[in-house]
Amino acid sequence: MAKRVVPEAARRRRRPTKQGQVLTHAHIVETALRMLREHGPAGLTARRLGLALGADASTVYRYFRGMDDLILAIADELFGRAMASFSPSGDWQADLRELGLRIHNAYLAHPQAAVLTASRVTGRPNEVASDETILGILRGAGFPDADAVRIYHAFIDQSLAFAILDAATLALPKAAREADEEVWRDTYARLPASTHPNIAATAPLLVARMNDSAYPTALDLLLASAAAQLAG
């Protein structure tokens, strides 16, 4: 099977699409993000992406090995946006907090992408750069290498997983959110207080879940705990 996908750097020749568009990896990722925003995770398909690009669906395969490859590229793009123009201040807690919030925000801006990429490890440049930066911050803070790794895994990995999952659940399309909420209300409303004495407290829980991000709180908590490990 001949390789159909050529790395970005080697590309020199470009032919415009029948509709005059000139394609690039970046343009395709951008378009895919727009489609995700407008039509949800299920709305991103090769055919529709081709249509949105003014190209044939199969053209996408000249740029990405397949839809999964594209999805990982999207994830890495968001990491890249989060890391863009970040420079450490020297205060490691503040720096890690800043990075966590940046990643959270990047995914909040594209929650549909969060749904697709949660629990994925891309190994792509921007994610690697993020790992590199965070490890550097931890080591710069005085953690021995082994501790830096342990703390990264125990706290930072979790924090980032939270951030992405939080975005996925918090910012679903409004229609779905309301549908979910309706399901919940119906379900809870039917339950007799005799068997479910705590049902009354769930209404504000629903509201909180729909509207408040718990991530910043958890981030601070995890960072404080990491700091305690350094002190101890």
Place this chain on the structure above:
Amino acid sequence: MAKRVVPEAARRRRRPTKQGQVLTHAHIVETALRMLREHGPAGLTARRLGLALGADASTVYRYFRGMDDLILAIADELFGRAMASFSPSGDWQADLRELGLRIHNAYLAHPQAAVLTASRVTGRPNEVASDETILGILRGAGFPDADAVRIYHAFIDQSLAFAILDAATLALPKAAREADEEVWRDTYARLPASTHPNIAATAPLLVARMNDSAYPTALDLLLASAAAQLAG
């Protein structure tokens, strides 16, 4: 459109499949879980499920509205297993810890299901029962209702989200894990130490990510923080 799906309670008549199987919701969910374990998330399709059941694919639609409905049923089944025969001891921190670990374990046993259900809210009986139980524990511990809700959202929701995500990432099929690891090693090995001075520390990070669950640590941390809120 006539409703094709009848609630479990109303079912009375059963006809065996051409191959002699008698179907139930429980049996279908069980079979789906087995398929997930054996063939991964993408291996669970209506057709293959029908085949595994010794029935036509469309038969599944007599029991579930669609594949998504089935997936939510799977999620609720795992919640049910986690909550099975749980009874609070009266020590609220120990009880919440126990519940967190139970849910974590239930999803660890079916990581493929975790991949499918992460970031979903089912509103189904077992999940509702879990909410009910947890709220009861918090209120029983002396938290006013508003605090119970806030703590639930800030700590418990995150803990459970991470339990599921942790299962999803930690226990992927071995092949995929090794593939991922290989990708990572390749990626990192290529990076010059000049631009990535912390690369050396990533090898143990990979090992930790692949093998160690960070969830119990995070769970304790979140619970300790909740306890501090009660004291303060």
Place this chain on the structure above:
DNA sequence: TCCCTTATGCCAACGCCATTGACGTTGTTG
């Protein structure tokens, strides 16, 4: 300037998927 190579876009097709409506059949109820 012209040609040749090759990346690229397009077309058509494959096999898979979820889902549905119609139909026959079976178990249950009265």
Place this chain on the structure above:
DNA sequence: CAACAACGTCAATGGCGTTGGCATAAGGGA
């Protein structure tokens, strides 16, 4: 024993990702 409704199956629909073959245009070499 008759009528009904639930159930399983069949066949079909429209969509999906993906691929091989083909036409074509861009860029380099002469």
